[in-house]
Amino acid sequence: MNVALVKNETGSALSDSFAIARDRLPGTGKVAAAREAAFAAYAQAGLPHRRIEDWKYTDLRALMREVLPLAPAPDAAEFSRAASAAKLHAIEGVRRLVLVDGVFAPKLSELGGIEKGLGIRTLRETLETGDAALQALLFTPDNANPMVALNSAMMTDGVVIDVADGVVLSQPLQIVHIASGTVPAAMFTRSLLRLGKDAGATLVESYIAAEGAKAYQVHDSLMISIGNNSRLDHVRLNEDGRDAFNISSGVVSLGAHAHFNTFGMMSGAGVSRYQATIAFAGEGSRVETNGVNLLNGKQHADTTLFMDHAVPHCDSREIFRAVVDDRAHSVFQGRIIVRPHAQKTDAKMMTRALLLSDDAEADNKPELEIFADDVTCGHGATTGALDESLLFYLRARGLSEKEAQALLIQAFVGEAIESIVNDGLRELAIAAAQRWLEARG
Amino acid sequence: MTALLEVKDLKVRVEEREILHGLSLTVNPGEVHAIMGPNGSGKSTLSHVIAGKPGYEVTGGEILFKGEDLLEMSPDERAAKGVFLAFQYPVEIPGVATMNFLHVALNAQRKARGESQLTTPEFLKKAYAAAASLNIPRDMLKRGVNVGFSGGEKKRNEILQMALFEPAVCILDEMDSGLDIDALRVAADGVNALRSQGRAMVVITHYQRLLNYIVPDFVHVMSKGRVVKSGDKELALELEASGYAQFEDAA
Numbered sequence: 020m021n022v023a024l025v026k027n028e029t030g031s032a033l034s035d036s037f038a039i040a041r042d043r044l045p046g047t048g049k050v051a052a053a054r055e056a057a058f059a060a061y062a063q064a065g066l067p068h069r070r071i072e073d074w075k076y077t078d079l080r081a082l083m084r085e086v087l088p089l090a091p092a093p094d095a096a097e098f099s100r101a102a103s104a105a106k107l108h109a110i111e112g113v114r115r116l117v118l119v120d121g122v123f124a125p126k127l128s129e130l131g132g133i134e135k136g137l138g139i140r141t142l143r144e145t146l147e148t149g150d151a152a153l154q155a156l157l158f159t160p161d162n163a164n165p166m167v168a169l170n171s172a173m174m175t176d177g178v179v180i181d182v183a184d185g186v187v188l189s190q191p192l193q194i195v196h197i198a199s200g201t202v203p204a205a206m207f208t209r210s211l212l213r214l215g216k217d218a219g220a221t222l223v224e225s226y227i228a229a230e231g232a233k234a235y236q237v238h239d240s241l242m243i244s245i246g247n248n249s250r251l252d253h254v255r256l257n258e259d260g261r262d263a264f265n266i267s268s269g270v271v272s273l274g275a276h277a278h279f280n281t282f283g284m285m286s287g288a289g290v291s292r293y294q295a296t297i298a299f300a301g302e303g304s305r306v307e308t309n310g311v312n313l314l315n316g317k318q319h320a321d322t323t324l325f326m327d328h329a330v331p332h333c334d335s336r337e338i339f340r341a342v343v344d345d346r347a348h349s350v351f352q353g354r355i356i357v358r359p360h361a362q363k364t365d366a367k368m369m370t371r372a373l374l375l376s377d378d379a380e381a382d383n384k385p386e387l388e389i390f391a392d393d394v395t396c397g398h399g400a401t402t403g404a405l406d407e408s409l410l411f412y413l414r415a416r417g418l419s420e421k422e423a424q425a426l427l428i429q430a431f432v433g434e435a436i437e438s439i440v441n442d443g444l445r446e447l448a449i450a451a452a453q454r455w456l457e458a459r460g
Numbered sequence: 461m462t463a464l465l466e467v468k469d470l471k472v473r474v475e476e477r478e479i480l481h482g483l484s485l486t487v488n489p490g491e492v493h494a495i496m497g498p499n500g501s502g503k504s505t506l507s508h509v510i511a512g513k514p515g516y517e518v519t520g521g522e523i524l525f526k527g528e529d530l531l532e533m534s535p536d537e538r539a540a541k542g543v544f545l546a547f548q549y550p551v552e553i554p555g556v557a558t559m560n561f562l563h564v565a566l567n568a569q570r571k572a573r574g575e576s577q578l579t580t581p582e583f584l585k586k587a588y589a590a591a592a593s594l595n596i597p598r599d600m601l602k603r604g605v606n607v608g609f610s611g612g613e614k615k616r617n618e619i620l621q622m623a624l625f626e627p628a629v630c631i632l633d634e635m636d637s638g639l640d641i642d643a644l645r646v647a648a649d650g651v652n653a654l655r656s657q658g659r660a661m662v663v664i665t666h667y668q669r670l671l672n673y674i675v676p677d678f679v680h681v682m683s684k685g686r687v688v689k690s691g692d693k694e695l696a697l698e699l700e701a702s703g704y705a706q707f708e709d710a711a
């Protein structure tokens with residue numbers, strides 16, 4: 020295969036679309052320059068492929084082939100279809116912030132009665148008129164990862180959320196990404212959540228498709244900083260359309276004595292990659308990051324986590340479950356690094372995959388790099404089928420094959436879901452899993 | 461009268477080896493049959509084949525349930541029609557709460573029979589009453605199915621299911637093993653409470669003692685994959701005295 024040629028083709032097609040899109044991308048001066056630099060980094064690498072170690076199981080050149088042009092701003096019909104989708108997936112009691120085809124939709128969002136200490140702005144206005152320091156912060160994610168670089172170059176909108184010191188939000192926030200376009204297109208979004216000291220917040224991210232949305236690409240990223248003594252509960256639910264691509268990145272940093280409880284469920288999208296870096300910057304902090312992939316058909320879902328124990332006395336727990344049916348492919352890559360001074364680190368990672376068909380595939384790549392000597396670290400992984408004797412027991416009690424499987428699948432993903440501390444969020448995840456099981460028939 | 465369960469000349473193989481070599485058994489409504497026999501004689505195999513466990517190849521004979529071909533039915537169809545097996549070794553199902561399991565199972569059977577679904581309160585009432593009659597504490601029902609249950613608790617959980625599902629044919633595979641004397645009496649009382657005109661029991665056991673509590677109408681001796689002798693409850697006493705040696709040759 021002519022690698023150079025492939026790279027050129029994808030590269031130049033995209034260069035054109037970047038050139039075309041440039042005028043629509045918010046920000047001038049340093050922002051525009053930062054975009055140019057990010058784009059150059061992306062163009063140099065092109066779409067990641069299997070010979071890049073980190074992308075070994077998720078070859079975007081084979082799976083995605085090209086980056087689609089920037090989605091046009093949604094029109095009235097698209098907003099209206101997006102509104103229906105938003106309504107269908109509405110969650111009680113949250114403050115909803117909606118992005119339609121990568122553009123913040125104030126009319127679909129709830130912006131009234133913002134509680135004291137909560138600030139919400141759009142990414143667009145921040146890049147156009149925000150202060151330089153904040154703009155610079157938005158460009159800090161590492162361009163070495165081509166998909167992060169692409170996102171930096173192309174980001175059009177998103178939400179920038181600030182929670183002031185000492186403020187514990189009474190209402191969860193939800194960022195809803197809705198794809199509504201009837202032509203295949205890509206959307207590029209980035210959001211930022213900054214929790215001050217002694218603060219608390221709950222954030223839900225949802226990815227959904229409006230009726231009739233065509234094969235689309237979501238390129239998203241979320242930057243989170245959690246201040247000292249603060250806590251964030253976070254759930255990500257991907258229920259994108261089956262033709263969709265979702266490439267999302269998370270960049271999280273925690274101060275001292277902070278707590279981050281995060282859970283992700285991938286049941287949508289044809290091809291998805293969620294890559295997150297979680298860095299401990301202050302001592303005495305804790306992270307629970309858990310995930311469930313529920314895949315069938317020809318879905319491909321990759322979760323790649325990098326846990327960076329840079330300081331002492333921090334704990335991390337990763338529980339990951341994959342349920343893979345038909346010809347679907349689940350990937351989990353978990354890297355834990357314990358840096359030389361990060362003594363008393365307690366880091367554990369457990370991955371289990373359940374294969375429901377002979378053609379289903381699950382790849383698991385744990386990596387522990389430990390440079391401190393007084394630490395507790397461990398990882399474990401299993402892959403297997405449903406236990407025949409358990410299935411038979413259930414069937415002998417009257418459950419059909421599908422019902423018996425559903426009960427065992429629920430139990431299998433249960434451990435990861437149970438780790439969601441917030442009751443409301445846990446219910447959401449259970450409901451999303453339920454929808455997947457019901458769709459299975 | 462149609463027999464509830466008719467096993468005719470049943471031949472069963474497991475992994476190329478024939479385990480049952482032409483076994484026959486007829487069970488009529490209201491009857492209690494005991495099956496005794498040495499380890500490895502095929503008692504559990506028979507019970508598994510009746511319940512529809514995969515992995516067994518029926519190479520000859522048939523099993524009729526109320527005149528219908530049981531071997532044509534899936535395990536869940538058999539359960540819904542009223543075939544119940546209390547397992548010799550009930551499995552543990554972590555992550556599936558016992559209460560939820562019982563509710564889902566009962567409603568699945570009712571759905572298959574075209575009966576209404578029990579709401580949670582309706583179900584709880586029924587389940588708690590059944591559990592109380594078997595001395596099963598409620599918090600046991602909140603735990604995963606059989607997870608961390610003692611041997612005796614697992615057996616009681618099987619009898620509880622039998623009480624809830626009200627099957628037509630109950631096959632009890634060594635329900636007495638692992639039960640202490642008091643628990644045995646409670647479980648046997650539970651079984652006896654279910655004895656009725658229309659319902660039949662097949663009690664597989666190694667010990668005559670159980671048959672003092674659940675008094676059988678017929679006792680069958682199984683050896684090497686066949687029924688080698690049938691009689692009334694006196695046969696169990698004879699076996700207790702003389703052992704199985706006399707049947708080893710007959711088989």
Ligand SMILES: Nc1ncnc2c1ncn2[C@@H]1O[C@H](COP(=O)(O)OP(=O)(O)OP(=O)(O)O)[C@@H](O)[C@H]1O
Nearest residue numbers: 474475479497498499500501502503504505506548
């Ligand atoms: N899955 C299997 N693979 C191979 N052999 C089997 C299998 N299941 C049963 N057998 C064999 O079939 C024979 C009958 O076993 P079964 O469990 O039916 O005996 P049993 O009468 O219930 O014995 P026990 O009184 O010990 O419970 C045994 O020799 C056993 O090893």
Ligand SMILES: [Mg+2]
Nearest residue numbers: 503504505548
């Ligand atoms: Mg046995």
